Amino acid sequence: SLSKHLNKIAFEFTSSTFLPDVLPRPIQETFTIGFLGLGKMGTTIVNRLLNSGLKVMVWNRTPSKCKYFMELGAEKGSTPSEVVQTSDITISCVSDARALKDLISGTNGVLESISPGKSFVDMSTVDVLTVTELHESITSRGGKFLESPIIGSLDSSMEDVVVVASGDKELFDDCCSTVFNSISKKAFYLGGIGSATCMKLVVNMLQGTLLAGLAETLALGEKLGLDQSQVLNILTLLPISSQLNSLKGDAMITNQLSTRQLSLEHMQRDIRLAISLGELVQQPLYITTATNELFKKAKARGYGDHDTAAIYRATD
Numbered sequence: 563s564l565s566k567h568l569n570k571i572a573f574e575f576t577s578s579t580f581l582p583d584v585l586p587r588p589i590q591e592t593f594t595i596g597f598l599g600l601g602k603m604g605t606t607i608v609n610r611l612l613n614s615g616l617k618v619m620v621w622n623r624t625p626s627k628c629k630y631f632m633e634l635g636a637e638k639g640s641t642p643s644e645v646v647q648t649s650d651i652t653i654s655c656v657s658d659a660r661a662l663k664d665l666i667s668g669t670n671g672v673l674e675s676i677s678p679g680k681s682f683v684d685m686s687t688v689d690v691l692t693v694t695e696l697h698e699s700i701t702s703r704g705g706k707f708l709e710s711p712i713i714g715s716l717d718s719s720m721e722d723v724v725v726v727a728s729g730d731k732e733l734f735d736d737c738c739s740t741v742f743n744s745i746s747k748k749a750f751y752l753g754g755i756g757s758a759t760c761m762k763l764v765v766n767m768l769q770g771t772l773l774a775g776l777a778e779t780l781a782l783g784e785k786l787g788l789d790q791s792q793v794l795n796i797l798t799l800l801p802i803s804s805q806l807n808s809l810k811g812d813a814m815i816t817n818q819l820s821t822r823q824l825s826l827e828h829m830q831r832d833i834r835l836a837i838s839l840g841e842l843v844q845q846p847l848y849i850t851t852a853t854n855e856l857f858k859k860a861k862a863r864g865y866g867d868h869d870t871a872a873i874y875r876a877t878d
């Protein structure tokens with residue numbers, strides 16, 4: 563049934579919307595965004611929402627992470643259910659499918675407060691089946707649902723972030739004039755549930771394979787006695803130049819692997835999910851499979867919560 567669902571996605575995969583085309587709707591003063599999950603991604607998003615003057619109510623499994631935002635004017639919800647009850651639009655951004663299920667279906671979870679008129683947006687990256695089930699749980703209770711994984715780095719400027727979303731189009735438009743507007747300059751509406759996840763996974767899969775190629779290039783360069791910064795400098799002069807090469811290449815050779823961006827573990831998970839999608843639609847993924855092995859090795863060596871550039875540490 564999942565492959566049937568994927569066929570439907572391919573059919574609906576037609577329309578996209580750039581933010582500037584969406585006319586903002588008037589927002590009431592009491593309009594509140596609920597935010598569940600104050601990890602690296604959530605922290606940056608909530609900072610941007612507060613900077614744009616939006617009212618935000620936050621919740622995090624480890625409550626101490628809420629304190630910083632309360633000092634910035636956010637309210638703190640005591641449970642996910644309370645946040646949904648108080649907010650016009652509630653957003654979740656947690657690590658994986660397990661975390662999302664806990665948040666949604668656990669005691670005092672999201673579902674307890676979903677009713678007609680409630681809107682829920684998930685920004686975590688999970689598999690298509692999980693997001694499809696989540697969509698069904700929310701909409702069968704009368705709520706609106708949007709799947710909206712973030713692509714790109716939230717660490718730097720808004721230019722580097724692309725929002726992709728699928729699900730309820732009206733909720734997408736409402737998010738464009740509020741949430742998306744505050745975190746990115748580009749938002750694409752991709753249609754049926756699952757399509758935004760597929761888009762994020764194919765994009766991250768390419769990023770992963772590029773990182774693997776870069777890591778091996780630098781590793782071979784080192785063994786051959788080349789100056790690695792010179793390798794990177796030369797790359798910047800060629801059509802192959804990219805921010806990814808420069809930033810991650812630099813992190814690889816200087817061993818600056820602290821993680822403020824997407825962790826290596828989450829990148830490996832995205833690659834694994836892309837490989838499962840490949841199996842489902844019978845698309846062989848030779849390079850991606852080899853890349854996955856390299857990421858798994860780096861993870862096994864304890865680099866899971868480091869920057870993705872730590873893949874370099876698995877090239878021996």
Ligand code: NA7
Nearest residue numbers: 599600601602603604623624655656657661664686687828
């Ligand atoms: P982080 O920085 O690892 O943050 C993970 C968040 O998920 C953090 O708020 C965690 O709460 C929360 N979490 C983890 N497990 C649970 C459970 N079981 N229940 C509730 N909340 C949980 O990840 P990022 O912010 O970088 O990424 C988030 C997603 O966006 C991920 O899918 C990326 O691929 C994209 P904690 O603070 O540990 O209590």
